[in-house]
Amino acid sequence: MGNDGGSIPKRIELVKEKKKEVRPDQNAMKIATWFYCALSKKLLQDPVVACALGKLYNKDAIIEYLLNKNAYGDGDIICSHISNLKDVKPLKLAANPAFKETTGASIAHFDQGMVSRFVCPITLKEMNGKLKFVYLNTCGCVFSEQGLKEVPSSTCIQCGKPFKQDDIITLNPSPAEQEKLKIALEERKTKAKEKKKKNKTITKQDSSEDMIAESSSSTAPNKKRKRENNNEEDSKQSSSKKPLVKSEVNVTTNSGIGGNSVAAVVNQKVQEHLVNTSAKTKQSKAIQSIYSKKKDDTVTESYLVRGTFNRYA
Structure with missing residues (x-):
């Protein structure tokens, strides 16, 4: 019933303490970020891409997201900065020869049996989250930060493309x-x-x-x-306004030896033609007498008998 001396209260029951913050398991976080796609939560497999924030994705998952923004529940939160394939960079990853498909990615045995698919091509260290890895934004080659520092160069060691310090982006920062x-x-x-x-x-x-x-x-x-x-x-108007010139036989146009004799023959024939035409067109005296007027003609007949036959005339 209480307060009868039979039960002794504990400190937890009498004093209220602040609840401790629940911190996620670091091993689980490393596996989630380095072994799985940030969008589809599936194991990373070639081809792998990275965004400007250093997150790792399977390229197939990014294509599905761009085609359908509702394909993944938290896609708007994780990939809000990705609007097309130009916003991600395809990565050139070096395969780990020690990796086997049968090796499971177990969260419980992270420190013991986890084997990554990819390694640094310089140091051959596994890309499992224990070391810091970077990629070059110019070519997409992936190295460990330690290996890139060991071989200082302004060109990529793997493909030979030049890069600057700003082109080095950290993976999963x-x-x-x-x-x-x-x-x-x-x-x-x-x-x-x-x-x-x-x-x-x-x-x-x-x-x-x-x-x-x-x-x-x-x-x-x-x-x-x-x-x-x-x-x-x-020009047409001026040519139409010009007076017409009669065609004449130009004797002087004939040039060369014998030009004058030819001109003379032509002139003679023209004159003969003119004479013949004028002779044909001459009127007889009878016809000329009909149309000619006489000064001493006197009218003796009246208008009634003018021009008619008169036996008394």
């Missing part, structure tokens, strides 16, 4: 490093948007200038044609 990568990613996006706007304005100006040039070039030949047409019309 700490939360603090991930925040820095987010800020850098946002700055890149803003710069890319500004460049696109500038390019659009430049292209618009160029297109407008091209249109003006084309219009001017198209109007120039039209103006020339109009001028030519006007000149032709003026």
Whole structure:
């Protein structure tokens, strides 16, 4: 019943303490980030890609997400910064010769039996989360940070492509490093948007200038044609206004030896032709007498008998 001296309360019952924060198992976190896809939660298999924040994905899962944003429940939270395949980089990973498909990825035996599929090509250390790994954003080759420092170079040791210090991105970084990568990613996006706007304005100006040039070039030949047409019309009008010139036989046009004799023959034939035509067109005296007027003609008949036969005349 209580308060009868038969039960002794414990300190936990009398004093309320703050609940301890539940911390996730670090081994489980390492396996989840280094052995499994961050989106589909399946084992990493070639081809593997990485985003600008250093997370690892299976390429098939990213394609499914881009085709259907609801394919995975937490896709909007994990891949909100991925809008196309250009936002991820295909990784060139060195295969681990000690890996076997039968080797299971057991969370309970992480320190004992976990074997990674991939290793560093320089140090041959496994990519299992115990060491820090990076990839080059220029070519996608993956190395351990320790191995990359051991062989300092401005070109990739595996493929030979040049890179800068800014091109080295950490895989599965700490939360603090991930925040820095987010800020850098946002700055890149803003710069890319500004460049696109500038390019659009430049292209618009160029297109407008091209249109003006084309219009001017198209109007120039039209103006020339109009001028030519006007000149032709003026020449036609001037030629129509000129008086007609009678065709004459030009004797002086014949050049060379014997030109004068030929001209003389032609002139003689022309004169003969004119004489013949004038002779044919001559009227007889009877016809000329009908149409000729006499000064001493007197009218003796009246208008009634004029032009008729009169036996008394």
